[in-house]
Amino acid sequence: MSKAIIEHAVASEVFNKDEPYVNWHDETLWFVRQKRDKSSKQLPEWEQLREAASGIKNYVLSHMDELLVSFEQKAKENGVHVHWAADAAEHNEIVLGLLRQHQIGKMVKSKSMLTEECHMNEFLIRNGIDVIDTDLGERIVQLRNEPPSHIVLPAIHLKKKDIGDLFHEFLGTEAGATDPQYLTEAARQHLRDKFMTRRAALTGVNFAIAETGGFVVATNEGNADMGAHLADIHIASMGFEKIIPKQEHLAVFLRLLARSATGQPITTYSSHFKKAREGQEMHIIIVDNGRTTQLGRPDFRNSLKCIRCGACMNTCPVYRRSGGHSYHNAVAGPIGSILAPNLDMTKNADLPFASTLCGSCSNVCPVKIDIHEQLYKWRQVLVKAGYVPQVKGIGVKAMSIVLSQPRFYQWSGRLGRSVMRTIPFVVNNSLNPWYKQRDMPEPPKESFRDWYVRNRKE
């Protein structure tokens, strides 16, 4: 069932064919990043909040087992059923089992990156379950048979015309209609019918609280609540790292989450679930799927602190100009690139290289994950373990020969400058990867070294 993986660089090249489109994608995400900046600057304690969030999450990493045991115990006391899943397959089987047990063939779902990671929709659909994604962006990509391209903005890669055409085909909106208000209204009507007729709802979990056994789900649209409060059975899926010790810690995380994600002071709905309503069943599935392995990697375990705000994607110059799908992983962008190799080093060896290591991701991360340093460290792990193509190795070796011999370096520089001046077409062509989407710089007349030697003489 897994599709052939196209490497990030190759997929980006396709993404970059339409220059105005790429510029639009780049600017749209940068706009979201700017909203985050503006919002964060309104809190004088912003940096202290990040420090607090990072510290609480560090505490969580070192007390993970105790916190999960406490959470399980409290949740059970609250009448919630708790399940544990070692991997994606076990998670999916648990969901299917619950639906079969209740003889339910249709389910609504709100956003859950974990179920994307587990490829749950495909599995359930293969087993005859009709799964409807209810977040507008997720419904759009589901109708297109695509995965989300961003964890917070699932359809950010699409123009309104694409969505207008899609809704015309599937929801019967007028041909050529592109007004977002009109299209959103059509989706509201379409999905309201689903909410009213589905007996099972699955939601993700933003935070699970060890102290109370409760969990919080945040949305702007209200789809998680519409689904959960109307369904007979509510299933909540969580990666085990979503645990936090106390309810009061939610203050720190909820203050950071939406401001980092979209620049809002809080999401419209921050729903705190603890007990099922009368007559309803509530289930929580706690999933490992490689997280215990990541916890055992001292250089990479910090990636488990992530609260999935997407700020690292919005700021990343590579993400903005390559699009989420180029990362061929449920979570794209910088954070996805440090999570993915843990899941599968062979498939995802290219991702830590999809970065300039500029460090902007680490600077905006609300829980202070050292993302760019982990990208750099993954490269070394992957090269040493032989997961990186030989070509990359040859380039690095050639570079190392040139840089380790000063005379050869000076000669190469002079040769390069004179070639660029006299016969520019040798470098200004499509065989040179630096020439793609870029102009080559004007070659300087002399190198800094030549200038320095000449001036010191005078």
Place this chain on the structure above:
Amino acid sequence: MSTRDIILQKIRENKPSEIPMPSAIRFESHFENTESKFIETLTTIYTEVIVVKNMAELAIKAEELYGKVVNKATTIPELSNWADFSLNVSDPHELETIEMAILKAEFGVAENGAVWISDNYLQHRALPFITQNLAFVIPRNAIVNNMHDAYDRLKETTGWGCFISGPSKTADIEQSLVIGAHGARSMVIFLMEEF
């Protein structure tokens, strides 16, 4: 061994050594006027705030603003004459046709315009989401500065509760903000002096 025990054992083997809880995790916000900040925040998220003196004035306002609406529901006994939709239903799906709901809620948060509502104030959790339009009534003096203060008030939590901040919205189509995704299309907050 069960999956549960295997996961917990792997965590114990792989987790880092003891890292203590940080001490500075609570921060004060200083606003010149908490209520003004609350109103200012809500204005930016398309929510009108109306100050009323008491239930009698609320009833007059409710009639003035929504008198002509059909399918009005409320959890406030003093507005029972205003409402024409009974919440005494057993199945929440029956709430589908509600156009306007005026609900009592507990308190508001100035920094983000959120209002806390919970099982204590509702017999149907679906109500604030399924209604087409929504108004909350909170005591005028029940506005805290920030989320740290909010959780101080929530030491005892119920089976379910929610911070709701403005009407439902989405920007999933080309980042254009649209009000009214799946939840309420509009939101009004009444601050009541004599609650």
